[in-house]
Amino acid sequence: MTAFDQSDLPDTPDTEPNDQATPIIAVLGAGKIGEALMSGLLHGGHTADELLFTERHPERAAELTETYGIRGVEIEEAAQRADVLVVAVKPQDIEPLLETLAPLGASGQLVVTLCAGLPTSLFENRLGDVPVVRVMPNTPMVVGEAMSAISAGAYATPEHMATVEKMLSCVGQVVELPETQLNAVTALSGSGPAYFFYLVEAMIDAGILLGLPRAIAEKLIIQSAVGSAKMLLDSDAHPVILREAVTSPAGTTINAIRELEKHGVRAALLAAIEAARDRAVELGKAHE
Numbered sequence: 001m002t003a004f005d006q007s008d009l010p011d012t013p014d015t016e017p018n019d020q021a022t023p024i025i026a027v028l029g030a031g032k033i034g035e036a037l038m039s040g041l042l043h044g045g046h047t048a049d050e051l052l053f054t055e056r057h058p059e060r061a062a063e064l065t066e067t068y069g070i071r072g073v074e075i076e077e078a079a080q081r082a083d084v085l086v087v088a089v090k091p092q093d094i095e096p097l098l099e100t101l102a103p104l105g106a107s108g109q110l111v112v113t114l115c116a117g118l119p120t121s122l123f124e125n126r127l128g129d130v131p132v133v134r135v136m137p138n139t140p141m142v143v144g145e146a147m148s149a150i151s152a153g154a155y156a157t158p159e160h161m162a163t164v165e166k167m168l169s170c171v172g173q174v175v176e177l178p179e180t181q182l183n184a185v186t187a188l189s190g191s192g193p194a195y196f197f198y199l200v201e202a203m204i205d206a207g208i209l210l211g212l213p214r215a216i217a218e219k220l221i222i223q224s225a226v227g228s229a230k231m232l233l234d235s236d237a238h239p240v241i242l243r244e245a246v247t248s249p250a251g252t253t254i255n256a257i258r259e260l261e262k263h264g265v266r267a268a269l270l271a272a273i274e275a276a277r278d279r280a281v282e283l284g285k286a287h288e
């Protein structure tokens with residue numbers, strides 16, 4: 001994953017204890033989304049000494065430290081030093097992590113979970129009455145354009161929510177929602193970038209089918225995606241109005257739209273996103 005330019009980072013990580021002016025944030029599980037968050041936080045003004053991470057593979061940890069100047073630590077040190085513990089492991093890997101974390105007494109810390117489908121109650125039940133904030137971000141975090149939804153657990157105060165909102169505002173937009181809506185968010189914007197990439201990939205294939213060189217097809221489609229996204233952002237118009245502006249009577253676009261309707265693309269999207277939501281529910285149920 002391409003990250004922000006890290007050229008302004010310090011060569012050697014600073015390991016001085018926190019002066020409490022800004023929270024120390026530890027990312028537990030520095031995979032795709034964990035790395036994107038660390039990269040975004042650095043870009044958003046956090047310093048490498050305010051961040052820690054845990055990682056299972058030493059080579060991966062060394063690579064992350066070299067790239068970002070952030071120290072990889074054992075979970076014991078993360079639990080001891082961090083004010084905020086960001087859980088960024090796969091939902092399937094949560095049980096061993098919670099088993100390790102529970103005896104370390106994380107009750108004074110804010111636990112932020114990025115895990116799809118896992119309810120805040122899971123963390124509260126296993127770790128004690130800890131403040132937990134559940135977050136569903138997405139990978140555009142790596143370019144500072146994440147869409148994150150946040151929900152408070154039973155012990156999370158407005159101050160905890162403000163801390164998480166501030167942290168995620170460094171890497172994109174944030175909305176606060178009830179936890180009952182987080183599985184829908186997971187299906188919609190958590191997985192959303194994959195749907196757009198899939199669409200772009202299919203449209204590039206269409207360019208190849210029509211005989212265009214691959215590099216040209218890629219350029220045409222990617223810039224069209226960027227331009228369309230900017231129009232959606234900048235105008236107050238509904239997407240239907242923007243689409244109608246490209247759809248002239250007896251023109252080329254309406255021929256394409258007829259094929260999209262004939263092949264049930266809208267229905268396929270509804271069903272696909274519903275299936276993603278169902279999987280998020282299933283992931284949560286596995287830990288009940």
Ligand SMILES: NC(=O)c1ccc[n+]([C@@H]2O[C@H](COP(=O)([O-])OP(=O)(O)OC[C@H]3O[C@@H](n4cnc5c(N)ncnc54)[C@H](OP(=O)(O)O)[C@@H]3O)[C@@H](O)[C@H]2O)c1
Pocket residue numbers: 028029030031032033034054055056057087088089090091093096097114115116117136137138139190191
């Ligand atoms: N990727 C997305 O688009 C996205 C979007 C929103 C939310 N999320 C959520 O973010 C979480 C992480 O997803 P991801 O795509 O970043 O997965 P990932 O790339 O597999 O990252 C998870 C990382 O955690 C490591 N790990 C697992 N158990 C650990 C432990 N006990 N201690 C330290 N490290 C541990 C894994 O190591 P191994 O390589 O050894 O497994 C891996 O490096 C998931 O819960 C997912 O639902 C992801």
